[in-house]
Amino acid sequence: MEVDLAIAWLRAAADSVAASAGELTRLDAAIGDGDHGVNMNRGFTAVIAALDAGTFDSVGDVFVKAGTTLISKVGGASGPLYGSAFRALGKALPAGPSVTVPELAAGLRAGLDAVRKLGGAEPGDATLVDAYQPAVDAFKGDDLAAAAEEAARAAEEGARATAGLRARKGRASYLGERSVGHQDPGATSTALIFRALTAITAK
Amino acid sequence: MEVDLAIAWLRAAADSVAASAGELTRLDAAIGDGDHGVNMNRGFTAVIAALDAGTFDSVGDVFVKAGTTLISKVGGASGPLYGSAFRALGKALPAGPSVTVPELAAGLRAGLDAVRKLGGAEPGDATLVDAYQPAVDAFKGDDLAAAAEEAARAAEEGARATAGLRARKGRASYLGERSVGHQDPGATSTALIFRALTAITAK
Amino acid sequence: MLIPRAPSPDWEEPAVKKFINDPADVVAEALAGLAAAHPELRVDAAEQYIARADAPRSGKVALVSGGGSGHEPLHGGFVGPGMLDAACPGEIFTSPVPDQILAATKAVDGGAGVVHIVKNYTGDVMNFQLAAEMAADENVAVETVLVDDDVAVEDSTWTAGRRGTGATLLVEKIAGARAEEGGKLAEVAAIGREVNTNSASFAYALTAVTTPAAGRPGFDLPDDEIEAGVGIHGEPGRRREKLRPANDLVAAALDAILEAKPLTASDEVIVLVNGLGGTPLIELYLVYGTLAKLLEARGITIARRLVGNYVTSLDMAGLSITLTKATDEFLRLWDAPVSTPGLRWGA
């Protein structure tokens, strides 16, 4: 993955989040406070603006910039979580204008670790970890397009499966059993972000 | 009219107001503040309680008691207006256990004068005067049942006709032209009160 | 049929979604709660009035106001040093009765006379008038200050005249301070009237109000329409309008106010941005910000301001804007200490 592709991924993710902002908010309204779409859209709009304003020699720097921007613009639970994930991803990558697929895979796992450390969520708690974790597990091999496709599918499946779970972290956990039957908004936005990578890598 | 009949009239009026309280309130909600039914019901309930608690030798005293009670229990525009009307009616009647139909007619006109003096409404302003005035005009002759029937009909017609008028007094006047098309709640309750007299005088 | 059919067939049995018990007991039960919450007030449950615990204050002109309940903190929340001596809450949106007003008037009269502050509604005017006549019979001197600041209503012989709304707070505060510092009956009434003359208000409703008795909104307002010039009793307003951005609504309200009571550059004003009950504070501050900019552009100085829910209409989502052209005297009295449940500073 090169600098341009990293930026293109974030741009595609921003477009996807913008297009689905209403739906993400609706999912959040059902079990949370109805702002997830607005939060993500505000954050990714700021990310694109920040990337547009800079020049980047290193793939890692792109993701660190994205993460720092999300932390400073989103707020809520998703801001620090997504922000830390992208920052950790960027910091884990070796410096330079290009990284290999295995390096990217390791970076994504570092992002997951950061999310789990900050938020304390386990798989099965009905959070974005339930999309992120299977996506990272599926992101394998040397072919970026194939790895991205597998990851996106796994993330989508994980997101959909949150509907069957009882939430144990974040706002939805207040609902106890009543959270069952509702798909987690953060898991859904995670799936959108992984799917965005396939859009620009598919041959 | 004897003391018993005067009390029976007020009791019938109270029943009628109670039965129509929701509808009076609905009429008032459309062009006023939605409390006329509640106000009238509270007032007439208090009137019955006050009459039950006392003994009366004179027809006039019954109406003075009713008027005083309305003034002290209703509030709003209707309290002082109906209260003054009944007080003036009672005070205009000659003392004693029975009054003639012409004496009652004169008393009712005194009540109308009191309303017009206190509230300043002219016929055509879309207030209870538009039911009260025609009722008093129609309350004629020596036969109570016949006079009551004519008065009730005139009051009802007057009340219905307020729907075609632009309100110039009371809360409905704030609406200007928008009050046209709405029947005045106070005129409606006046018609109910006159109709109640026919229920107990009809042979 | 005398009474036309209701447009909605189920009018009779609304679910009254409020924190109440029997709708008929709301005012009495709330009064009991007020009494329990504010030991510094004396609540007469039988006569249904709220007075300063230290009333009557000998030699001090007393201020009595009142009106229908449902506008809280007006008036009961404005009883205390520096403002009202007593308040008479009527039933919801129904003016108090003369007996009640008379009892309050006598209870707080300290021998220097009593000012009645009356919002200009037919019911309030008549009930206070009857009470004032009864007080005169008992040798209590009463002066009446009529508040009629709502410029949404045409002030013509074709209407009951302008309604009393937001300016009531300013009249009560400023006249209350004048009484507290020893003003005579005529002086207190005069400055109250001057505040009213210098004031103009305009209100918008986004939703209709729901009274406990009716249990449902007083009128239907489509999702994209508002009532411009609404009253504080859920009376429908001057006209229905399409919903517009706040900036436009504030500009139109200001135009209506200034048309009725012109101000010129270099005038000073006291501003009240008042929520009608259901509008969040964040919107009121947003509106205040817009208003401040518009006034600045006209060269008018906001000398004092108040933003919050003060003269409400139960749960109505809406707000009113009141502008009072300020004199130095007004400002001095506005700044004087006040200590009431609803308004408190300097004390």
Place this chain on the structure above:
Amino acid sequence: MLIPRAPSPDWEEPAVKKFINDPADVVAEALAGLAAAHPELRVDAAEQYIARADAPRSGKVALVSGGGSGHEPLHGGFVGPGMLDAACPGEIFTSPVPDQILAATKAVDGGAGVVHIVKNYTGDVMNFQLAAEMAADENVAVETVLVDDDVAVEDSTWTAGRRGTGATLLVEKIAGARAEEGGKLAEVAAIGREVNTNSASFAYALTAVTTPAAGRPGFDLPDDEIEAGVGIHGEPGRRREKLRPANDLVAAALDAILEAKPLTASDEVIVLVNGLGGTPLIELYLVYGTLAKLLEARGITIARRLVGNYVTSLDMAGLSITLTKATDEFLRLWDAPVSTPGLRWGA
């Protein structure tokens, strides 16, 4: 399909019936209005925080709080002598960001350290935590007081823990007074935590809240149902219930509170009956009256009380009840002067 279909087909285009311009600008525009209305506060529009105009106060421990907007007057309305030194409003119902909290923290630090008062929500906790780490990097000592008084939520490893609601006001007032009188960083934090430990709250919603961004109520609540144990962000509550008379609801809320934090006869409490925004004051007083009777029957003394809209949820019709077991120290600090837009006495 990744995202399941919305139950209502027209979700996308609600008419946002509020006094706003662009929904995205609400917080910034309201902040501008707050700045215009309160010259005694210093609003930093760029960094988005509200501070006392006289901050930093050298040698005084500073209090910083914040959270999503939409709970006004919390927190911005509680900035001033005797309470907060700064508040950081996030977007509506979205916690503030670390940069903002850091900026406020540095702006008000008078060298004696800063107490962060944080309501226990995942977002608030994480953002304040990041800010505290950044502050430590810049050698500002920060102590965090977590508020988690809402007993409607199970306090277990299965949830994010109890939410911070009404008790936040008491923590800010009492810790604020302790800081004002010269308390050290650890002392101010300690009494804040003690207030939280001694507090329990329970809330009801009659209607769902409508955020400017969503434009429609966050959940559907049938005409005769309420949410018991609702949160202040429109989170659905512990359970749906049928609407019941206020007396029953108050008794049930009190039971829930006392089950979580038992009180015994002869205990003294501070009571907050708090409106969530759309509930009229008259209902809050009615509820207070009921609560006072129930506490009296249990022999518990209400030493202090507050009735009004303080910790709100935009336009939500609902209320919360908070009981704080009082110590003499709490009462002394509660009575200390406070001078903020939202709470003011003794000054």
